[in-house]
Amino acid sequence: MEFSQQLSTTPKSDEERAAVLANPGFGDHFTDHTAVIDWNWTHDGGRWSNARIEPYGPIALDPAASVLHYGQEIFEGLKAYRHADGTVWSFRPEANADRFNKSAQRLALPELPVEAFVESLKEIVKADRSWVPTGDGEALYLRPFMIATEAFLGVRPAREVSYRVIASPAGNYFGGELKPVNIWLSTKYARAGRGGTGEAKCGGNYAASLAAQLEAEENGCQQVLFLDPFNDDAVEELGGMNVFFVFDDGRVVTPTLNGTILHGVTRKSVIQLLKDRGLTVEERKFTLDEWRRTAANGTLREVFACGTAAVITPIGQLKTAEGDIASPALAADSVTLGIREELLGIQTGAVADKHGWLTRLA
Numbered sequence: 001m002e003f004s005q006q007l008s009t010t011p012k013s014d015e016e017r018a019a020v021l022a023n024p025g026f027g028d029h030f031t032d033h034t035a036v037i038d039w040n041w042t043h044d045g046g047r048w049s050n051a052r053i054e055p056y057g058p059i060a061l062d063p064a065a066s067v068l069h070y071g072q073e074i075f076e077g078l079k080a081y082r083h084a085d086g087t088v089w090s091f092r093p094e095a096n097a098d099r100f101n102k103s104a105q106r107l108a109l110p111e112l113p114v115e116a117f118v119e120s121l122k123e124i125v126k127a128d129r130s131w132v133p134t135g136d137g138e139a140l141y142l143r144p145f146m147i148a149t150e151a152f153l154g155v156r157p158a159r160e161v162s163y164r165v166i167a168s169p170a171g172n173y174f175g176g177e178l179k180p181v182n183i184w185l186s187t188k189y190a191r192a193g194r195g196g197t198g199e200a201k202c203g204g205n206y207a208a209s210l211a212a213q214l215e216a217e218e219n220g221c222q223q224v225l226f227l228d229p230f231n232d233d234a235v236e237e238l239g240g241m242n243v244f245f246v247f248d249d250g251r252v253v254t255p256t257l258n259g260t261i262l263h264g265v266t267r268k269s270v271i272q273l274l275k276d277r278g279l280t281v282e283e284r285k286f287t288l289d290e291w292r293r294t295a296a297n298g299t300l301r302e303v304f305a306c307g308t309a310a311v312i313t314p315i316g317q318l319k320t321a322e323g324d325i326a327s328p329a330l331a332a333d334s335v336t337l338g339i340r341e342e343l344l345g346i347q348t349g350a351v352a353d354k355h356g357w358l359t360r361l362a
């Protein structure tokens with residue numbers, strides 16, 4: 001797909017950009033450009049057209065656009081990392097493209113060819129290359145998304161859709177040092193249900209998790225853990241991260257992808273890196289009861305969460321209305337820290353990419 005280029009005539013000054021890059025935060029600042037591709041319904045299945053780079057700015061939407069009423073929307077999240085030689089790379093972007101298309105199917109949106117998805121990332125990074133941070137653990141966060149723009153209040157899949165990519169310099173997700181996060185057990189709310197949209201990366205899932213997130217904050221926690229109350233309180237995941245449990249005998253357990261858990265690219269990569277280390281990974285049902293029991297008898301050594309934004313984060317305590325479950329202090333040679341360092345090393349070019357996970361963007 002050929003992208004036309006309309007570069008910004010009012011990009012941020014070097015000083016403004018330097019000020020942002022000195023302290024990027026997460027999701028607060030955006031680059032000078034956006035990538036866009038339009039889609040229109042046709043009798044023979046629809047057509048993508050007008051791929052372009054244009055200046056970053058507000059979108060003109062009809063107030064009747066169906067995304068505003070029925071939430072027909074999906075998104076992705078991945079990072080562009082600057083390597084020591086100045087080149088810019090992304091981590092398994094085809095996996096994000098595949099997942100984007102699975103989300104599209106679930107939300108009755110059109111699928112975007114994988115090559116067009118990857119090309120759109122290359123185009124925006126080419127236009128906004130100077131926004132890719134250089135600091136340790138920093139990256140340019142890329143946010144592809146697709147919205148139903150057709151002005152129509154009837155309930156059916158929209159016939160006009162817009163695919164876009166925005167980019168935001170990202171520092172360390174939980175702010176600086178790597179300290180264990182405390183998570184709140186949500187028993188009042190679920191994130192997903194069987195047959196629902198839990199496997200799709202759609203805005204609605206996040207909207208539905210916010211009330212639980214507020215409850216977590218009221219209880220002094222940064223994140224929420226969701227269970228499946230119809231499956232013996234099996235652990236599912238956090239609002240935006242998958243979870244792993246490391247045992248003293250070298251086994252590592254992570255909940256099975258059973259339809260209500262998001263297929264994390266980080267999750268999939270962590271499983272591979274754990275196996276590379278000779279650890280036994282069990283994808284299976286893991287209940288709250290087993291968590292309580294194995295924490296109490298000392299066989300559970302580490303608990304961590306993983307996702308693109310925060311990479312790998314140790315979990316300190318699970319706070320519940322019926323008492324807390326604490327994880328032991330992390331040893332210096334912990335699996336959590338080892339895998340985190342290896343994964344970050346691969347992404348930033350410091351460790352050999354033996355699985356061929358990196359794609360050069362610029």
Ligand SMILES: *Cc1c(COP(=O)(O)O)cnc(C)c1O
Nearest residue numbers: 240241242262264265266307308
């Ligand atoms: C995006 C997301 C994740 C993490 O996926 P990654 O591909 O590893 O970033 C986990 N859970 C939910 C609900 C998500 O939306």
